[in-house]
Each structure stands twice: as structure tokens, then as C-alpha cells.
Amino acid sequence: MLSILGRAQRGLPFCDGLTRRSFLQVGGAAMGGLALNQILQMEAAAQTGHSHKAIINIYLPGGPSHIDMWDPKPDAPSEIRGEFEAIPTNVPGIRISEMFPKVAAMMDKFAIIRSLSDSDGAHDCHQCMTGRKKTSRDPAGGWPSSGAWVSHMEGQVNDAVPANMALMYRTGNRTWGEPGVASFLGPAHDPFNAVGRKARERSDSLVLQGITLERLQDRDSLRASFDGFRRDIDSAPQMEMLDAYTQQALGILTDSKLCDALDLSLEDPEIVARYGTSDEKFQRDGAPKMIENFCVARRLVEAGARYVALNYSRWDWHGGDGLNFPRSREEMPLLDQGLSALITDLHERGLDQDVSVVVWGEFGRTPKINNMNSRDHWPRANAALLAGGGMRTGQVVGATNRYGEEPADRPVTFQEVFATLYHNMGLDAGNVRYFDRSGTPRYPIDPGVEPIRELI
Numbered sequence: 050m051l052s053i054l055g056r057a058q059r060g061l062p063f064c065d066g067l068t069r070r071s072f073l074q075v076g077g078a079a080m081g082g083l084a085l086n087q088i089l090q091m092e093a094a095a096q097t098g099h100s101h102k103a104i105i106n107i108y109l110p111g112g113p114s115h116i117d118m119w120d121p122k123p124d125a126p127s128e129i130r131g132e133f134e135a136i137p138t139n140v141p142g143i144r145i146s147e148m149f150p151k152v153a154a155m156m157d158k159f160a161i162i163r164s165l166s167d168s169d170g171a172h173d174c175h176q177c178m179t180g181r182k183k184t185s186r187d188p189a190g191g192w193p194s195s196g197a198w199v200s201h202m203e204g205q206v207n208d209a210v211p212a213n214m215a216l217m218y219r220t221g222n223r224t225w226g227e228p229g230v231a232s233f234l235g236p237a238h239d240p241f242n243a244v245g246r247k248a249r250e251r252s253d254s255l256v257l258q259g260i261t262l263e264r265l266q267d268r269d270s271l272r273a274s275f276d277g278f279r280r281d282i283d284s285a286p287q288m289e290m291l292d293a294y295t296q297q298a299l300g301i302l303t304d305s306k307l308c309d310a311l312d313l314s315l316e317d318p319e320i321v322a323r324y325g326t327s328d329e330k331f332q333r334d335g336a337p338k339m340i341e342n343f344c345v346a347r348r349l350v351e352a353g354a355r356y357v358a359l360n361y362s363r364w365d366w367h368g369g370d371g372l373n374f375p376r377s378r379e380e381m382p383l384l385d386q387g388l389s390a391l392i393t394d395l396h397e398r399g400l401d402q403d404v405s406v407v408v409w410g411e412f413g414r415t416p417k418i419n420n421m422n423s424r425d426h427w428p429r430a431n432a433a434l435l436a437g438g439g440m441r442t443g444q445v446v447g448a449t450n451r452y453g454e455e456p457a458d459r460p461v462t463f464q465e466v467f468a469t470l471y472h473n474m475g476l477d478a479g480n481v482r483y484f485d486r487s488g489t490p491r492y493p494i495d496p497g498v499e500p501i502r503e504l505i
Contacts, residue, residue, distance in 0.1 A: 164447025194229025335363025368421025
């Protein structure tokens with residue numbers, strides 16, 4: 050619940066009892082009594098903007114098996130091939146796992162990268178959020194996330210929806226639930242994370258309760274008068290930052306776009322049903338199977354978000370963590386349904402040229418099945434699925450060797466994937482530099498890294 054009016058403060062009888070910036074108080078123990086603009090300083094957001102292209106980054110925590118999904122090896126021995134058949138798709142010559150019949154039926158709208166070659170090997174979403182290895186030499190404060198770069202370079206579409214949005218649940222394994230930071234780009238470009246530890250923890254804290262828009266605007270005028278009084282003694286950069294956060298808070302509170310985008314009850318029930326039924330239970334130390342968040346991501350883009358990152362379920366199955374093939378039969382059909390629904394939605398709404406989608410995990414899985422009928426970590430080969438963004442889909446980029454052990458043709462890096470996504474946004478990310486806190490020039494993509502030529 051949101052309470053705009055602050056409590057009267059003893060000894061500070063300003064007008065109607067409001068203290069400086071106390072008008073934006075969030076009620077309830079869950080928020081700890083923080084002002085919304087303070088929460089926004091932690092969750093953060095972006096500033097003004099113009100044209101609207103977008104990226105949806107779907108992260109599968111734990112490292113899904115490339116062989117059991119997008120890179121089947123039907124001619125390999127059974128201890129490598131596994132239990133699943135390779136089925137044809139609607140693109141001649143492309144075969145994928147039988148667990149993805151809906152994606153197979155619309156393979157012309159997807160592109161598979163089978164030769165992702167530089168996985169860090171850490172159980173961490175960092176590389177899927179930044180394109181950089183966790184072990185790389187970081188600038189002070191770390192590398193900005195891809196969403197922060199997009200927010201900084203493109204700005205905000207409207208005042209109500211931050212450019213850099215996240216639906217990243219806080220996971221038991223912390224590194225599976227971090228959407229990244231803006232670092233030297235400034236906290237205004239940090240992701241605004243709309244979910245927390247509870248699967249349904251969403252928009253209720255953003256809704257105006259018991260106050261009219263006119264009264265809120267009057268309170269803002271009052272706040273501005275007190276800020277002006279202190280402006281000479283507050284440091285200019287600090288005050289400017291507070292003003293930006295306060296303005297963003299007002300944008301969210303006085304416009305229903307963000308809350309409406311997060312509210313699936315406002316979506317056509319037949320559209321929501323396409324995605325499948327979510328499971329709010331957290332998958333051990335991973336994220337819940339909130340497949341409906343794929344639909345929420347699309348709604349956020351329509352409302353004005355330029356970038357949406359989300360984590361979905363848990364894909365780390367060794368044996369003790371759950372057997373690979375039974376868990377695959379449980380998880381993969383729902384992912385198949387959700388992905389096909391999302392891409393169908395984008396095409397039906399005419400968003401397929403403007404919205405890029407990437408689906409991936411931090412690494413692949415061992416080609417050889419272990420003694421518990423499962424696959425272990427395997428950073429030497431990884432795969433990704435892409436769609437939308439005006440890309441040339443209906444193709445496979447790269448290949449692994451006969452056993453899926455390592456790229457045999459056209460190795461692709463995480464940075465090349467991000468270079469492609471930025472290119473789809475109309476951004477020349479390899480030639481635009483920004484300076485970190487030490488004055489060192491930094492680039493969203495290292496100079497010389499090019500978009501994947503087959504896709505653009």
C-alpha cells in the first residue's frame with residue numbers, strides 16, 4: 050500500500066505537518082517505511098527518451114543443456130545423444146529437441162546460435178547481463194549491465210515506465226537473480242526491478258491510495274519550495290540526483306502505465322492462456338516458473354520499457370539436484386509454450402521488427418551423461434535462441450563438433466550477441482565511448498566486435 054501523506058512531525062509544523070520529502074512514504078513493514086524516491090535510488094531508473102525499440106533478455110539460471118534443447122546429436126552414441134529425439138522444424142534442415150514442438154513449428158521466426166564459445170563457467174548471470182566474463186578486469190564499480198547501456202544511450206520513452214526494467218526474482222543462489230548495475234553510468238540507469246522474493250510481489254506498492262492526483266501535485270509544489278530553500282547548502286550534484294529520483298517517483302505514481310503493464314488481469318485472458326500456467330514456487334535456489342512473466346515483459350515493452358531482463362526457473366540438474374531427463378520433461382514443454390506465445394504475440398502486434406528476444410544460460414552441459422543420468426557443467430559449448438528485432442531468422446549460426454563438445458564452425462561470443470542486440474536497437478555500441486570514474490574510456494562493446502553478420 051502507498052501512503053502519500055507523511056505523518057505530522059512534532060516540532061516541525063510545516064503547513065499541514067509534512068516534512069521535507071515525507072510526502073512519498075511507502076506504508077507497510079515490507080518496504081521498511083522508505084520513501085518511494087529512496088526506493089528508486091536503490092532500484093533506480095532512467096531519464097527522458099524518444100524512439101522505441103526494445104530487448105527482452107530471458108535468462109535460464111543454472112545452465113540449460115544445449116544438446117537436449119537446441120543442438121541435438123541424433124547420430125551420437127546414447128551416452129551423448131540422451132533420451133530425446135531430434136525433430137524436424139518448419140525450416141528444412143533444422144532439427145531441435147522433441148521437447149520443443151511449438152518452437153519447431155515456427156522455427157522460421159527463431160535463430161539458433163549453436164557455437165557460443167566463451168562462457169565464463171561460473172554459476173552467475175553476469176555474462177548474460179553484461180556480455181563480460183566475471184573474471185574480466187572490471188572498471189571501478191563493475192561493468193554496466195546491457196539494460197543500463199540501453200537506458201543511458203536511448204533514454205526513457207515516457208515518464209511512467211523506466212527504460213531499464215527487470216523481472217529478476219531474488220534467488221537463493223544470489224548470482225542467479227542480479228540484473229546488474231549501471232556502475233559509472235550513474236544510478237539513474239540501474240534496473241527498476243519489479244519483482245522480489247515472492248512470485249506475486251509486484252505492483253501493489255506503486256498504486257496511489259486515498260489521495261487525488263491534484264493533491265499529490267500540490268504536495269510536490271510544497272516539496273519543491275523546501276528544496277529551493279536548501280539548494281544553496283546542499284551539494285549541487287546530490288540535489289540534482291534527488292530531484293531526478295523524485296521526478297521519476299512522481300511519474301510512476303501519477304500515471305498508471307507501469308502498474309497496468311504489470312497487471313495481467315488487464316490482458317485478454319485468451320492471450321494469457323497461451324503462455325501456460327505459472328508456478329509461484331521457487332525452484333530450490335533458483336527462480337519460480339513464472340512463465341506468465343514472458344507476457345508481462347511484452348506488456349512492459351508496449352508501455353515504454355526499452356529493456357526487460359527476467360530469470361525463469363532453475364536449470365542446474367546434476368543428479369542430486371534432480372535428474373536431467375525427468376526435469377527436462379517437466380520444464381521444457383512449459384518453456385516451449387511460453388516462448389512460442391511470446392514470439393506469436395510480437396508478430397501479431399507488429400513488434401517483431403522492433404523487439405529483440407534472447408534466451409540463454411551461463412553455460413552448456415557435458416556431452417557425456419554422468420553416472421546419475423544427468424549432465425554436468427560445460428562452458429566449452431553453449432547455445433542461445435534469438436528472435437525478433439528485424440533479424441534474419443529461420444537459420445542456425447555456427448556448429449559444434451559431432452559430440453557437442455566445442456564449436457567446430459563459426460564460434461560466437463557473448464559480446465557478439467550483445468553487439469547484435471544493440472545493432473537491432475540502432476546503436477553503434479562499439480564506437481561510442483564513455484568514461485568511467487577513473488577517466489578511462491569504456492565502450493558498451495569492445496572496439497572491433499561486430500554484430501553477427503548472418504543475422505543482420
